[in-house]
Amino acid sequence: MRRGGLIAAGLLLGLCPAAHAAAVEAELIDGTGVRGTFAGVRAGGDAVHVRVTGEEGDRLLPSDELLLLRFTASASATAPDAGSIGRDPPEGFVTVWLDDGGRLEGRMVDAPGPGLVVDSTAGRFELHREDLAAVRFGDPRAEVARQALEEALRRRDAGEDVVLLFQDGRVSTLKGTVQTLAAGGGEFTWRGQTAPLRPERTYAVVFAARSSPMPAPPVRCMLIDGSVLAGRLVGGDQQALELEVHGSRHRLEPARLSRIAFASARVTWLSDLEPVAYRFEPMGGARWPYRRDRSTANRPIRIGQASFDRGIGMHASASLDYALAGSYRLLVAVIGIDAAAAPRGNAVFRVLVDGQERFSSGPVTGRDPPRTIRVPIEGASALTLRVDAGEELDIGDQADWAAARLVR
Numbered sequence: 461m462r463r464g465g466l467i468a469a470g471l472l473l474g475l476c477p478a479a480h481a482a483a484v485e486a487e488l489i490d491g492t493g494v495r496g497t498f499a500g501v502r503a504g505g506d507a508v509h510v511r512v513t514g515e516e517g518d519r520l521l522p523s524d525e526l527l528l529l530r531f532t533a534s535a536s537a538t539a540p541d542a543g544s545i546g547r548d549p550p551e552g553f554v555t556v557w558l559d560d561g562g563r564l565e566g567r568m569v570d571a572p573g574p575g576l577v578v579d580s581t582a583g584r585f586e587l588h589r590e591d592l593a594a595v596r597f598g599d600p601r602a603e604v605a606r607q608a609l610e611e612a613l614r615r616r617d618a619g620e621d622v623v624l625l626f627q628d629g630r631v632s633t634l635k636g637t638v639q640t641l642a643a644g645g646g647e648f649t650w651r652g653q654t655a656p657l658r659p660e661r662t663y664a665v666v667f668a669a670r671s672s673p674m675p676a677p678p679v680r681c682m683l684i685d686g687s688v689l690a691g692r693l694v695g696g697d698q699q700a701l702e703l704e705v706h707g708s709r710h711r712l713e714p715a716r717l718s719r720i721a722f723a724s725a726r727v728t729w730l731s732d733l734e735p736v737a738y739r740f741e742p743m744g745g746a747r748w749p750y751r752r753d754r755s756t757a758n759r760p761i762r763i764g765q766a767s768f769d770r771g772i773g774m775h776a777s778a779s780l781d782y783a784l785a786g787s788y789r790l791l792v793a794v795i796g797i798d799a800a801a802a803p804r805g806n807a808v809f810r811v812l813v814d815g816q817e818r819f820s821s822g823p824v825t826g827r828d829p830p831r832t833i834r835v836p837i838e839g840a841s842a843l844t845l846r847v848d849a850g851e852e853l854d855i856g857d858q859a860d861w862a863a864a865r866l867v868r
Contacts, residue, residue, distance in 0.1 A: 481698055482714030486512055486521055487528040489727050489867050491792040491834045494519060498531070498714050501696040508678070508693050523678065523693070526722040527863075531714050552643075552659075554578070555600065557593040557613065559670065561680050562705075563688040568595075568643040576641055582687040583710075589667065595641065598626050598663035605631050605663045616669040623648055626663035638665055676723045679703070684718050729770050730782070730793075730845075730864040737781040743854045748775030755798040761860050763796035763830040768862035773798065776807045776849040776857035784840050784866070791835040791843065793864040795821060797856065802826030804856025811835045812844035823850045830862065837866070 481497035488494070496514030503509075508523040556564045556578055566580030576587045576595075594613055598605055605626040612622050612633070625632040636650035638657070646657040648665075657665070677690040681703060689712070691705035700711040731752035738750055748756045755761050755773035762768070771793070774780065797805035805826035811819040811833075819835045837843060847859040 481513070482717075483532045484512060484714075485530045485532055486510070486526060487530070488521070488525050489527045489724050489792070489865070490525075490790055491832045494521065497698075498529075498701075499698050501693050501701050503693060503695050510693075523722055524724045524726055526724065527727070528722070529720040531717045531719060533715075555596040556580075556587070557595075558587070558591055558690070559593050559667075560591075560674055560677050560690040561688065562690040563686065565686055570643050580687060581685045582683060582689060590670070592667045593669075594664055594666045596664040597659040602626060602663070604629065608633070609664045609666070612664075612666040616666060618669050618671045621648075621668050622666040623650075623657065624663045624666070625661055627661065631663065638667065641665065678723055680721045680723075681712060682718045682720070683712075683716050685716075726868040728788070728866040728868075730772055730791075730861070730866065731770055733782055735780050736783050738778070740775070740778040743777075743849065748778070750774045750778065750780055755800060755860060756858050757798070757800055759798070759800050761862050762799040763794065763860055763862055764799060764802075766794070766830050766862075768794065768860070770864070771860055771862035772845065772864050774845070774847045774859045774861070776847045776854045776859060779844055779846040782843045782845075784837070784843055786839050786841055788840070788866040788868055789836065789838045790867040791837050791864070792833070792867055794830045794832050794860075794862040795824060796828060796830045796860055796862070797824060797826040798858040798860050801856040801858040804852070805858060806850030806852040807854075807857040807859050808848045808850055809833075809859060809861070810844075810846040810848065812842075812846065813837050813840045814842050815844075824859075825850070826856055 484496060484498045486494040494512055494514065496512040499511040499513045499518060501508065501510055502520065509520040510526060510529060512519050512521060552567045553565065554568055564578055564580040564582060564585060566578045569577045569579055578585050578587065596609060600606055605624065608624055608631040612624065620635040621638045623634045634650050636648055639647040639649055639654065641657065645659055647654050648657050678692045681689045689703060689705055691703045693701060694704045694709060695702040700713045703710050703712055740747060750756065751758060751773040753770050756775045760767060761771045761773060791811060795809045797807065803826040807824055809821040809824060810817055819833060845861055849857055
């Protein structure tokens with residue numbers, strides 16, 4: 461497959477104009493929020509502002525102050541994994557993960573050249589090897605295979621492609637090189653031999669990572685059907701926003717959107733930092749690790765009904781130390797007991813700054829809703845996250861610091 465860019469042809473997203481203004485909730489990087497209706501995007505040069513109309517009138521929100529923009533009327537229609545879990549996927553349907561963080565669902569069609577063409581719910585896309593992170597052919601409801609795919613995506617390296625075969629409830633993993641991939645299958649080199657890739661036996665293909673990672677696109681737009689389009693906001697009004705994806709402009713109507721995630725240069729995710737120390741103090745024989753962007757039990761982070769892509773998972777009693785350069789002003793996180801352990805769990809979340817306690821949550825149980833915390837850390841050189849067991853010893857104390865971030 462030749463190297464190249466991403467080409468979108470005829471991206472038709474909702475041809476009918478919106479009947480009314482879309483209700484939105486804007487979450488800012490400092491943990492505060494703004495509610496209102498979406499009133500458009502103002503873009504000029506490097507400055508991008510989202511306009512939200514609330515009770516106090518119009519408010520222009522700079523993109524570098526935004527973390528998420530949720531379209532509340534459509535949020536309930538969004539599934540956690542591309543919308544196809546829980547029902548039979550159409551025959552020949554695939555899910556394609558892109559290297560820029562995008563995701564498409566649709567059918568692969570024969571291409572005139574060496575590229576991969578997908579007729580997705582978001583339009584037709586011509587893709588090249590450099591654009592791809594993974595292609596899933598198998599049923600997303602196959603839990604064992606789905607977990608194997610998630611793990612392979614997290615562990616992508618620049619050395620080899622990975623093929624996941626799924627048969628009789630078991631997953632087999634092969635590492636090698638994908639030579640070709642098209643609607644009818646492809647070829648895969650494994651241990652010096654070339655073998656056919658048959659979609660009916662191949663659950664997924666995970667492509668080797670780039671040797672130099674791509675810069676994160678400024679925004680990722682999540683559609684209600686599970687598609688994700690990554691790019692740059694370049695304008696728009698109340699009826700639709702305009703997104704530039706690899707040089708091509710597309711109009712996205714609010715009725716098709718679930719949320720927009722913004723990449724701010726003022727935010728450092730705690731899970732991207734290497735801690736200087738981790739200490740776990742077990743009450744029994746089990747030894748729980750801390751995990752990045754996963755719960756301590758190695759599941760997606762979820763508190764109550766809220767799911768989070770980023771964060772730190774820990775178990776009481778434990779502490780995690782970070783060295784800071786004194787350049788941050790806030791620690792922001794959503795704390796709670798992971799939903800996988802609820803309603804069990806009773807723990808106390810603490811934040812220490814330069815050795816002094818700056819925040820203590822009091823008892824947090826598995827029955828409590830998510831809670832946003834904002835802890836001042838201006839000038840700090842050392843930060844410690846600590847979780848102590850509460851009144852129920854450490855049973856079920858799977859503590860999440862969801863969306864934990866440092867804000868400049």
